[in-house]
Amino acid sequence: MIHYVGVATLKSLLHNIGIENFILKLVQYLEDDFAAWHSFEKSARVAAHSSSGVIELMPISNAEFYGFKYVNGHPANTQKGLPTVMAFGALAAVETGLPVLLSEMTILTALRTAATSAMTAKLLTIPKNKTHALIGCGAQSEFQALAMKAVLGLTDLRVFDIDNAATQKLLSNLQNHGFTLTACTSVEQCIEGASVITTATAAKTRAKILTKDMVKAGTHINGIGGDCPDKTELEKELLDKCTLIAVEFEPQSRIEGETQQNTNLPVVELAHLLKHPHNHKDTDITLFDSVGFALEDFSALRLIYDLVKNDQNYKLDLIATPQNPKDLFSMINLLVS
Amino acid sequence: MIHYVGVATLKSLLHNIGIENFILKLVQYLEDDFAAWHSFEKSARVAAHSSSGVIELMPISNAEFYGFKYVNGHPANTQKGLPTVMAFGALAAVETGLPVLLSEMTILTALRTAATSAMTAKLLTIPKNKTHALIGCGAQSEFQALAMKAVLGLTDLRVFDIDNAATQKLLSNLQNHGFTLTACTSVEQCIEGASVITTATAAKTRAKILTKDMVKAGTHINGIGGDCPDKTELEKELLDKCTLIAVEFEPQSRIEGETQQNTNLPVVELAHLLKHPHNHKDTDITLFDSVGFALEDFSALRLIYDLVKNDQNYKLDLIATPQNPKDLFSMINLLVS
Numbered sequence: 223m224i225h226y227v228g229v230a231t232l233k234s235l236l237h238n239i240g241i242e243n244f245i246l247k248l249v250q251y252l253e254d255d256f257a258a259w260h261s262f263e264k265s266a267r268v269a270a271h272s273s274s275g276v277i278e279l280m281p282i283s284n285a286e287f288y289g290f291k292y293v294n295g296h297p298a299n300t301q302k303g304l305p306t307v308m309a310f311g312a313l314a315a316v317e318t319g320l321p322v323l324l325s326e327m328t329i330l331t332a333l334r335t336a337a338t339s340a341m342t343a344k345l346l347t348i349p350k351n352k353t354h355a356l357i358g359c360g361a362q363s364e365f366q367a368l369a370m371k372a373v374l375g376l377t378d379l380r381v382f383d384i385d386n387a388a389t390q391k392l393l394s395n396l397q398n399h400g401f402t403l404t405a406c407t408s409v410e411q412c413i414e415g416a417s418v419i420t421t422a423t424a425a426k427t428r429a430k431i432l433t434k435d436m437v438k439a440g441t442h443i444n445g446i447g448g449d450c451p452d453k454t455e456l457e458k459e460l461l462d463k464c465t466l467i468a469v470e471f472e473p474q475s476r477i478e479g480e481t482q483q484n485t486n487l488p489v490v491e492l493a494h495l496l497k498h499p500h501n502h503k504d505t506d507i508t509l510f511d512s513v514g515f516a517l518e519d520f521s522a523l524r525l526i527y528d529l530v531k532n533d534q535n536y537k538l539d540l541i542a543t544p545q546n547p548k549d550l551f552s553m554i555n556l557l558v559s
Numbered sequence: 560m561i562h563y564v565g566v567a568t569l570k571s572l573l574h575n576i577g578i579e580n581f582i583l584k585l586v587q588y589l590e591d592d593f594a595a596w597h598s599f600e601k602s603a604r605v606a607a608h609s610s611s612g613v614i615e616l617m618p619i620s621n622a623e624f625y626g627f628k629y630v631n632g633h634p635a636n637t638q639k640g641l642p643t644v645m646a647f648g649a650l651a652a653v654e655t656g657l658p659v660l661l662s663e664m665t666i667l668t669a670l671r672t673a674a675t676s677a678m679t680a681k682l683l684t685i686p687k688n689k690t691h692a693l694i695g696c697g698a699q700s701e702f703q704a705l706a707m708k709a710v711l712g713l714t715d716l717r718v719f720d721i722d723n724a725a726t727q728k729l730l731s732n733l734q735n736h737g738f739t740l741t742a743c744t745s746v747e748q749c750i751e752g753a754s755v756i757t758t759a760t761a762a763k764t765r766a767k768i769l770t771k772d773m774v775k776a777g778t779h780i781n782g783i784g785g786d787c788p789d790k791t792e793l794e795k796e797l798l799d800k801c802t803l804i805a806v807e808f809e810p811q812s813r814i815e816g817e818t819q820q821n822t823n824l825p826v827v828e829l830a831h832l833l834k835h836p837h838n839h840k841d842t843d844i845t846l847f848d849s850v851g852f853a854l855e856d857f858s859a860l861r862l863i864y865d866l867v868k869n870d871q872n873y874k875l876d877l878i879a880t881p882q883n884p885k886d887l888f889s890m891i892n893l894l895v896s
Contacts, residue, residue: 226875228875228876228877229876229877229878229879229890229891230876232891233890233891233893236891236893237893241891241893263607265605265607266605268602268603268605268616268618270600270602270618270620270625270653272620272622272653272654274653274654274655275655275656276656277618277620277625277651277653277656279605279616279618279627281605281607281614281616283607283609283614285609288607288614290616290629292627292649292651292658294651294655294656294657295656296654296655296656299655299656299884300884302655303882303884304655304657304880304884305879305880305881305884305887306884308656308657308658308878308879308880310649310658310877310878312629312647314614314629314631316607316609316611316614317609317611317633318611318612318631318633318636318639318641319612319613319614319631319632319633319636319645320631320641320645321629321645321647324661324877326876326877326878326879328878328879328887329879329887329890329891332887332888359885360885361881361884361885361886361887361888362887363888364888364892365887365888385885388885391883391885391886391889395886395888395889395892538563538565538875539565539566539567539663540565540566540647540661540663541566541645541647541663541665542566542642542645542663542665542666543641543642543645544642544698545640546728547636547637547640547641547642547643547698548696548697548698548722548725548728549698549728549732550642550665550666550669550698550699550702551669551698551700551701551702551732552728552732553566553570553666554566554569554570554573554578554666555701555732556570556573556574556578
């Protein structure tokens with residue numbers, strides 16, 4: 223029997239641990255895995271493209287575990303009442319190939335993206351106050367807010383979205399989570415005085431949500447919306463102004479991230495940053511050019527597995543393991559005398 | 560909610576339909592999919608190798624469905640009480656990327672391998688009698704026997720294995736399935752008078768289970784054990800003697816199949832055979848050089864999905880589908896006022 227964590231079980235796990243505490247644990251797992259960066263076999267993702275979208279398998283492994291994620295991207299899904307992105311994944315023992323965990327990953331991906339953002343923000347900045355400006359109140363937004371609160375103590379949350387319904391949704395979702403919430407009417411108003419600015423917008427275009435003149439010294443930018451070719455959020459000149467740009471995996475970020483706008487800009491990978499900490503100055507403008515990487519899914523699956531592996535509930539008969547390996551047939555034989 | 564077919568549900572489905580009837584249905588699905596061969600996007604499998612084995616993801620898609628299989632290969636697993644090969648898979652809608660089925664595939668792979676063998680035997684031979692010689696009584700054997708019975712009416716089953724316990728297991732498993740069973744003490748005795756000879760041995764070596772002089776005209780050889788580099792079952796000169804060698808996908812079979820021994824031998828792909836039927840002669844010796852292909856998994860997943868898609872049981876909350884796509888967080892929010 224394989225361990226299974228569906229949506230209901232994930233909710234129950236988060237209820238028992240607390241969402242912010244879960245994120246803190248996940249940050250530890252991410253730090254451990256990114257620090258062991260060179261011990262991973264980082265396979266290419268396998269994509270199947272169609273006229274309506276893409277379906278990908280993202281495998282990654284180290285000496286102990288093999289993990290993969292199934293994830294789709296279908297922009298027109300929202301018109302059909304479905305999420306644009308859905309995901310699930312599995313973890314297996316490398317030694318035997320035995321799958322040990324199957325998990326939902328639509329929600330888990332949002333959690334790991336937020337945890338990676340907060341881990342990186344902690345590496346790149348010392349917040350001058352408790353203000354987090356969050357631009358874009360979509361599916362990722364609440365997770366980002368809670369991660370920045372859990373890791374950096376950013377409890378003053380200023381939010382903006384061109385879709386007022388999205389803003390109201392966020393305000394409603396986060397009203398009892400210990401934030402001081404301010405809904406803003408423009409990006410300029412939103413980022414006023416913020417230590418950390420998160421851009422998490424959805425439009426697949428070369429947007430300029432933030433420009434060079436808008437961002438003051440001493441700010442960390444957590445750019446998570448620019449995550450595929452021709453989808454960026456920051457003005458090119460703002461990138462030039464950054465003291466340090468952190469990325470997950472340089473070859474991927476040069477294609478998918480903000481740095482696709484200027485491939486000559488120096489970037490630093492998270493694995494390097496964890497071993498060679500950045501010396502923060504008050505005049506810095508730092509950027510995390512987040513695109514999402516398979517290692518983050520691996521860390522999330524590892525945490526989930528550690529949380530459920532000793533629990534006898536949540537099991538699934540996905541893998542047939544006959545007592546006699548040569549006798550698979552008896553598992554379905556209906557006519558035993 | 561996604562449909563889920565685990566080991567228990569598969570057994571119950573097979574109980575309701577009958578194993579042989581399930582195989583007959585699967586042969587129809589295989590014929591349909593192999594006939595539509597050129598409509599499939601046949602991606603390369605992605606393999607992660609370790610010192611103890613390999614873990615692979617095998618994706619394939621057409622305009623309607625995307626399917627993939629997770630499968631491992633760990634030769635030393637039997638010493639740990641685990642199967643060498645374990646598998647599971649999923650089917651998703653290409654239009655939306657929404658996964659619709661998760662299924663065990665360890666048993667399903669044995670069923671699809673057997674159904675493919677029987678489908679091919681039907682294309683390549685007209686049995687002169689009801690005798691099927693089965694060499695190798697491992698995990699695949701009973702499935703092969705039932706498929707050849709269901710499709711070709713081969714009820715006289717002669718079996719041989721160097722491991723007597725394996726032979727006894729097969730005799731016990733198949734005793735109430737309508738066969739006349741004969742356990743043999745040598746390959747030579749086993750193949751005596753057989754219309755179809757199945758070789759399904761496990762040794763990872765260049766074996767010569769069958770040689771040129773052993774096989775008589777009018778025989779179809781169903782070679783399923785030779786399925787990876789340096790693992791073959793047939794003498795090279797026997798291949799030269801064959802009237803027709805059928806393969807699933809030539810580029811793969813030239814590396815993994817019996818034909819790796821002589822890459823100049825002409826082979827015919829199943830998709831071609833379905834459109835251009837072979838004119839059987841009594842003097843033929845035909846061979847199916849089976850290695851297993853992702854399309855067969857796809858057909859099996861399609862059949863399973865058709866069998867359960869209108870059933871409200873067997874559902875799993877693997878995929879988070881929030882009512883408002885921008886409101887993923889409310890699926891796990893514990894503090895709604």
